[in-house]
Amino acid sequence: MESPKSRAHKEKKTSYRRRKHGNKKFYDSKAWRETREAYMRHYQRRLFKHIPMGKWDGMDLDAQQVTYILQLEYLPCEICLKMYCADAYDTVEKGVELDHIMPVNPGNALEPWIENEFGTLMACGDPFSFENLQLLCRFHHAKKSQRERRKK
Ligand SMILES: [Zn+2]
Numbered sequence: 001m002e003s004p005k006s007r008a009h010k011e012k013k014t015s016y017r018r019r020k021h022g023n024k025k026f027y028d029s030k031a032w033r034e035t036r037e038a039y040m041r042h043y044q045r046r047l048f049k050h051i052p053m054g055k056w057d058g059m060d061l062d063a064q065q066v067t068y069i070l071q072l073e074y075l076p077c078e079i080c081l082k083m084y085c086a087d088a089y090d091t092v093e094k095g096v097e098l099d100h101i102m103p104v105n106p107g108n109a110l111e112p113w114i115e116n117e118f119g120t121l122m123a124c125g126d127p128f129s130f131e132n133l134q135l136l137c138r139f140h141h142a143k144k145s146q147r148e149r150r151k152k
Pocket of ligand 1: 077081139140
């Protein structure tokens with residue numbers, strides 16, 4: 001007979017596999033790819049609209065900051081950019097990972113509710129809303145994913 005502990009362990013393994021599989025389909029989907037591209041264009045338009053005016057996220061930029069951001073040859077990480085505008089960072093890394101600010105359902109990104117261990121339904125992040133997306137560098141994305149794993 002299986003001990004309850006090993007059964008729980010097995011269940012955990014299956015649900016992890018299901019989770020990974022569950023969202024692979026979503027991340028390969030045309031709807032996600034199109035959202036991703038549309039978000040990048042939207043972000044770039046926002047940068048070119050606000051940075052030349054010396055504004056970002058409610059902060060005032062000086063001429064040197066404006067010049068630095070405009071000469072970047074890549075779309076900047078949104079956290080690095082915020083820190084740079086707040087004078088907390090000297091440089092801004094390239095944004096490479098499009099992150100869901102509020103995590104989507106790990107089993108199926110299209111399913112907006114997930115049941116927690118107490119059977120309570122919890123809201124998941126909207127996978128397609130621009131409000132729920134941010135472009136991050138590898139460092140900030142890894143840091144955030146680590147935090148989310150620790151919360152579970
Ligand atoms: Zn960053």
